[in-house]
Amino acid sequence: EALRADLAVALGRGELRMVYQPVVDLVLQRPGSAEALMRWQHPTWGAVSPGEFVPLAEESTMVVELGRWALRTATAQVAGLGRPDLAVAVNVAARHVRSGQLLTDVQDALQASGLPAGRLTLELTESVLLDDAHVTDELEALRRLGVRIAVDDFGTGWSSLAYLVGLPIDVLKMDRQFLASLESDPRHQALCRSVLHLGSSLGLDVVVEGVETPRELQLLRDMGHRFVQGFLLARPTELPALAGVLDDVP
Numbered sequence: 001e002a003l004r005a006d007l008a009v010a011l012g013r014g015e016l017r018m019v020y021q022p023v024v025d026l027v028l029q030r031p032g033s034a035e036a037l038m039r040w041q042h043p044t045w046g047a048v049s050p051g052e053f054v055p056l057a058e059e060s061t062m063v064v065e066l067g068r069w070a071l072r073t074a075t076a077q078v079a080g081l082g083r084p085d086l087a088v089a090v091n092v093a094a095r096h097v098r099s100g101q102l103l104t105d106v107q108d109a110l111q112a113s114g115l116p117a118g119r120l121t122l123e124l125t126e127s128v129l130l131d132d133a134h135v136t137d138e139l140e141a142l143r144r145l146g147v148r149i150a151v152d153d154f155g156t157g158w159s160s161l162a163y164l165v166g167l168p169i170d171v172l173k174m175d176r177q178f179l180a181s182l183e184s185d186p187r188h189q190a191l192c193r194s195v196l197h198l199g200s201s202l203g204l205d206v207v208v209e210g211v212e213t214p215r216e217l218q219l220l221r222d223m224g225h226r227f228v229q230g231f232l233l234a235r236p237t238e239l240p241a242l243a244g245v246l247d248d249v250p
């Protein structure tokens, strides 16, 4: 409807921007990366969540344009921070992966920004990864560039776990639902511990998302867990304030 038409011109009008949420490395005691999250400031509706407008964009090739803009913007902004140890993670829509243009768009963004490929992670959901053989080829080509691949919202789908050994991936982002009841229910702790163990046994980095309380963080530390993200550590932050936030966490 109206929102869809507005989205088509939002890019050109500069209504979209990126905010960044640090992922903290509990071993090195500092943020190792930041996840780029898209924000749309609509002239009349105000802030519209990507949870609402990304699905709209997915209905057409518009999502590829948004994805290209996201890659360009996030790589340029993070390269411009002048922090050679900081990586950036960009969410990639299913349709962008299937478009066959992702590899070129990533190469263009890396070249334009000067960001080393090893400092870029692409976040994809399980369902995209399981899509078909072409996706696997594309991911392998991206990894040959040095880009890292993360499975986002891990554990929320119904897929078999077997894909974890067959696919070219580097990072598991454990969905925040695994933190629900972590504090009160020992069975949830057992489940969480098992997911962390599964990831590390496969040689993957595991990021726990949605850490909101000090107790959750302590439980994760007690499990020897390394990478955490969530409102407790840092909220998604506008670029101008990001450097300050990076210095303040954990």
Ligand code: G
Pocket (backbone or CB within 6 Å): 036, 037, 038, 049, 050, 051, 054, 070, 091, 092, 093
């Ligand atoms: O930031 P927020 O919690 O509002 O994000 C809601 C959803 O939108 C999340 O699933 C997140 O992964 C997704 N999202 C945020 N930014 C982007 C983006 O740049 N591209 C895509 N494809 N999805 C995004």
Ligand code: G
Pocket (backbone or CB within 6 Å): 021, 037, 091, 152, 153, 176, 209, 210, 211, 212, 229, 230, 231, 232, 236
């Ligand atoms: O699907 P994805 O994991 O990309 O979604 C990221 C979204 O999760 C971001 O929009 C961000 O605002 C949100 N988020 C980040 N940290 C927390 C948190 O601690 N609690 C909750 N409820 N949401 C969070």
Ligand code: MN
Pocket (backbone or CB within 6 Å): 035, 091, 123, 152, 153
């Ligand atoms: Mn994500």
Ligand code: NA
Pocket (backbone or CB within 6 Å): 152, 153, 154, 173, 174, 175, 209
């Ligand atoms: Na996620």
